[in-house]
Amino acid sequence: MSVVTRFAPSPTGYLHVGGARTALYSWLYAKAKGGEFVLRIEDTDLERSTEEAKQAILNGMQWLGLTWDKGPYYQTQRFDRYKELIQQMLDEGKAYKCFMSSEELDAIREKQKENGEKPRYPGTWRDRTDHPEGQPFVIRFKNPLEGTVVINDHIRGNIEISNKELDDLIIQRSDGSPTYNFCVVVDDWDMGITHVVRGEDHINNTPRQINILEALGAPVPEYAHVSMILGDDGKKLSKRHGAVSVMQYRDDGYLPQAVLNYLVRLGWSHGDQEIFSLEEMIEYFDLDAIGQSASAFNTEKLVWLNQHYMKTLPASEVASRLKWHFDEMNIDLATGPALESVIAIQADRVKTLKELAEISTYFYQDFDEFDANAAKKHLRPVAKEALEVVKEKLLAVEEWNPENIGAAINAAAESLGVGMGKVGMPLRVAATGSGNSPSLDVTLNLLSKVKIEERINKALTFIANRENS
Template sequence: MTIKTRFAPSPTGYLHVGGARTALYSWLYAQANQGEFVLRIEDTDLERSTQAAIDAIMDGMNWLNLTWNEGPYYQTKRFDRYKALIQQLIDEGKAYKCFTSMEELDALREAQMAAGEKPRYDGKWRDVPESEHPQDQPYVIRFKNPTEGSVVFVDEVRGKIEVENSELDDLIILRTDGSPTYNFCVVVDDWDMGITHVVRGEDHINNTPRQINILKALNAPIPTYAHVSMILGDDGKKLSKRHGAVSVMQYRDDGYLPEAVLNYLVRLGWSHGDQEVFSIEEMKQFFSLEAINKAASAFNTDKLIWLNQHYLKTLPVEQVKSYLTWHLTDQKLDISNGPAIEDVIKAQADRVKTLKELVEISRYFYEDFSEFDANAAKKHLRPVAKDALILVKQKLSEISDWTPENIQQAINDTATELELGMGKVGMPLRVAATGAGNSPSLDVTLSLIGQEKSVNRIEQAINFIINRENS
């Protein structure tokens, strides 16, 4: 048997963190078992489904590189198939027309709750013959759920689950407007698409017994189910916007690497010993549904940042560059006039938390500046630093081979000749060259900035000090 899983989001918003983890688990299970992964767009909610949301889901899946073997399938393009099977159920006496109005249902629910009962449809039209149906009156189609026995299934995460059929009412499978409902479409899709394993959130557990009964009524095979727990925020409450970014693409925008996000998501409810860092290949090798934790997982942004820093430092530079390109465009940094971006990545990767931050602190490699950071200038561009800057400028301008080694030698010689500590030369030089007080080592920084730019910026700093003296 070929393992076949699916990710089936509703296009009513972005791809959120919980959905991305579900997609990852489904994708990994297929990958781990040489199976297939299907992407299905469950767009039966015609009022709330949007093309923008579909695009957002696709963007998120593509950014995470969760590629699918089939799809995307759209439920709205399969209405004829659903309606044909609904008619089949009606013909077989397994579904029926219900003429109970919304007002009647509301009154029924209120009466049941007032009596301390579980609100549910009372089956009023379940056995009314066609000859007694009212004419020209709106109706829905309901599935005739069994009234005896129970539904038993073994959840791969939670173990055996049993629900009495008496607890389930007759589910609407076709609305008054003629559109089929979610629970019916899911059943038909999983059957038609040969889905063997359904991995989804725990909020669907209550739907599973209903869906199994419909599958049985259609004489369709029943897939294996695995319901994963929700993700909580640091405060123990359900993850939401107040906890920060919950959209997958927001993490892209904030400068996270997809490898870091995937590594973080896979550990939100799954483990393999004490291992924290997993390559995609290791995830495929080790992943199993049985190792998913039943308990809810708490989102920890600090752990995600730690992983992001790890991948910034360990991924091939070309790979980091491919992700950085979006941020360079987004932050409007033109790198055509400056050092190779690969060299900047090597110099800065272990000094930042995100790609966004990498761009922010690398501008001085590509853009000149007319002002110095006020605090750095106040501390380091003082009259006492003028002689050191004048001498180091002279020595740097005389270098014929602009290498980090020769740059460092010029700085060392300046400190020796003036009998100054290295900090008395290095810090004013760093502020002069970068405009601020932080950068990689000076030999690397200046070699990347280039000789002409470095000398010109030191001259600018000297003039700043002279103006400061004369003011």
């Protein structure tokens, strides 16, 4: 049997972390088994589904690199198919029209609650044929009255539900639109889905869907219901924990490789291994190795992984992701060094690509002002001579490289008879605008000699103005 998995989000919001993990597990299982991965957009909730949310899901999947083999399919484009099968079930006596009003049903459920019973539709119209003319109705599935449904769950083992616990599910609303549980069943059948990986909140839907599949004579897929993700505080992950949307992680400066590596470990493990390439994930992944317990989100672990990938991925891969952040800041990279060079000296100093971009702007554009604290401390009148001497030494460098730049700065300090700090710190503030940067030899090497001269002159003007104020 060829494995076919699917990810089937509802486009009522962004692609959230829990959905991304489900998508990843489905994708990995398909890849691990040499199968296919289907993307299906379940947009039957016409009031809440939006085009913006559909695009956000596609963007999130593409950013993570979870490409689909088939799709995206949209349920709203398949209504004719659902209606055809609902009519077939009516004709075969496997579904029926129910004319009970919502007010009647509410009253019955209220009474059931008062009696300590489970609120459920009592099957009033299940076998009736005295259908009132012109009255609105829903169509309900005739759920079996006897027996049990057995779910052989890859994560939770055998789950048995008595059919007596299930009432007759609505499969078509009074406005003629099919319901979620019915559409899912038809889609999984038509798309040849063999394995359904989804959140544990769907466990209650599964026995109902299995009964409908069997009524249609369709094969029943295998199921794996993954546990929820909790926040750092042990409560269900939500916006209060920070980034929940996958694309927010992009915006915050995380690499997709780090997010994928982090997500795969939220419930699945392979020995004590923490860092996995995509190839390793595919090689080792198995649904049966997913744990039952809820997973707690740990932002520090994600940050650690992000730093690891910033330093170990090919610089060209990191650069392509970093460029997005400079583009967001409207910074033209054409006038500065290659991003790979900046990554080489800055990646160790930050946690995210966003931070890396923010501390590296001086390589690509001039700054309007010096950092106030750094300038107050290091661009004082006493630094004037040091800046003038080091400028002269640097301008005399013929071959512009870190070794010669370092030698020029040392020569300036020696000629003045002062420690390196007395020259290096004013020079650092002059060249970068702040008191923090990698070592000056590699930093200045990525700036042109002309740019260094301009910025030292700017610092000297700042000192002169300070003297005269």
